[in-house]
Amino acid sequence: xxxxxxxxxxxxxxxxxxxxxxxxxxxxxxxxxxxxxxxxxxxxxxxxxxxxxxxxxxxxxxxxxxxxxxxxxxxxxxxxxxxxxxxxxxxxxxxxxxxxxxxxxxxxxxxxxxxxxxxxxxxxxxxxxxxxxxxxxxxxxxxxxxxxxxxxxxxxxxxxxxxxxxxxxxxxxxxxxxxxxxxxxxxxxxxxxxxxxxxxxxxxxxxxxxxxxxxxxxxxxxxxxxxxxxxxxxxxxxxxxxxxxxxxxxxxxxxxxxxxxxxxxxxxxxxxxxxxxxxxxxxxxxxxxxxxxxxxxxxxxxxxxxxxxxxxxxxxxxxxxxxxxxx
Numbered sequence: 001x002x003x004x005x006x007x008x009x010x011x012x013x014x015x016x017x018x019x020x021x022x023x024x025x026x027x028x029x030x031x032x033x034x035x036x037x038x039x040x041x042x043x044x045x046x047x048x049x050x051x052x053x054x055x056x057x058x059x060x061x062x063x064x065x066x067x068x069x070x071x072x073x074x075x076x077x078x079x080x081x082x083x084x085x086x087x088x089x090x091x092x093x094x095x096x097x098x099x100x101x102x103x104x105x106x107x108x109x110x111x112x113x114x115x116x117x118x119x120x121x122x123x124x125x126x127x128x129x130x131x132x133x134x135x136x137x138x139x140x141x142x143x144x145x146x147x148x149x150x151x152x153x154x155x156x157x158x159x160x161x162x163x164x165x166x167x168x169x170x171x172x173x174x175x176x177x178x179x180x181x182x183x184x185x186x187x188x189x190x191x192x193x194x195x196x197x198x199x200x201x202x203x204x205x206x207x208x209x210x211x212x213x214x215x216x217x218x219x220x221x222x223x224x225x226x227x228x229x230x231x232x233x234x235x236x237x238x239x240x241x242x243x244x245x246x247x248x249x250x251x252x253x254x255x256x257x258x259x260x261x262x263x264x265x266x267x268x269x270x271x272x273x274x275x276x277x278x279x280x281x282x283x284x285x286x287x288x289x290x291x292x293x294x295x296x297x298x299x300x301x302x303x304x305x306x307x308x309x310x311x312x313x314x315x316x317x318x319x320x321x322x323x324x325x326x327x
Contacts, residue, residue: 003081004096006030007179008088010151011100013132014107016163017084019173020100023148025082027176033074035067043156048122086139089156090149096179099157100171103164104129139274154193154238154270159277162198166261174229174262181231184264195236195243195265203244203287203305204297214253214300223254228262231255238270239285242308246275256301286310297311298308 007024009017018034025032043049071091074081097206102110108129112122116122122128143151154160159178163171174196177183187194205210223231234248245252247266255263269275275284291311300303 004094004179006083006092006095007076007098007175008083008085008092008095008221009100010086011098012102012104012107013109013136014109014317015100015102016110016171017100020163020170020175021082021084023168024175027172028082028179030081031079032082032084035071035083035088037084038067038070056102061230064100086151086270087143087147090143096159096175097157098159098161098175099154100163102162102183104133106164108132131285132326152240154267155196158188158194159191159195159196160193160267160324162262164198164200164201166196166198170261177229184233187233187264189265191266193267194233195267196262197234197243197265199241199260199263200301200303200305201309202234202252203242203285204249204252204283204288204293205244205246206249207293208296208300209252211249213250215257219250219256220257223251224258226266228255231260231263234263234265235268235297236265237281238266239282239308242285242289244285244289253301256303257298302305 007021007028007030008023011017018036021032021034024030025193042199043052068091070088071083071085071088074083074095075088075091081090083095088095089099105125108122108125111132112125112128122131140151149156159175161171162176178188178194179306184194208214229253231251232248234251235246236248237244237246243265248265252263269281270281272280277284279287285308289311291306291307294305294307294311
């Protein structure tokens, strides 16, 4: 299979883009360019935080204009490289476009623990979480207004990778395998994006008692023997905040039972795209994912799966004694 020319990374703050892109560039012998480093340098020169520079860039197009032209020039050069940039996917065509995600609390914890400079520092986990959310939303709004593109739309990318529990080595291996055509090549070729999701963060849409065969030891053992890359991709919907199963509960269960930190999946629909019975992904998620469904699945698999906001208001959440229910 033909290897793509470059790899471009976009993703959540604290998702590990720098760690992963630096190591991948080393292993593939490619030059790495980080737009994030450039923005942090620009922020320091202006005695601003990264968030303040983002807000300033909403008013001053010269900030983005300089960086955009740099990316256009690099893309036009034809050089194979690794690009760490939240907008490179918009400028590069012949590239594997990777979007890295992670649970917001975990992202804040990572950012809080790493060394910080005058342009980027936080005093608490909650402050880090809120500031990261504000910064990401500022960037998203700016890109929508200025370029007419939404960085949160999954179909902008070839590969979505959830780094919440996966180690850097696991992520690096999966990205290189995807780049070199060894991982779910048919999905990447015919129906991108390929999703690599943390199975403990994927929501069920069926009650666990209605799903026969989840604890079949032969099947669970065969999944263990094949590893996550040998697993048939799940079919997944995306509500805009949460991933949920459209098809593949049994495979998802086996992945959790085997301690997998990543599972491959196809994207059936996201947000307002239709997924089942004329319902959008967001509507289907709200209808199918009830408090009891989530709680029973989590208890059966010994994982923590937070109730989405709509499920917190349902009667079964109240009966279960959820302290947030009804608030």
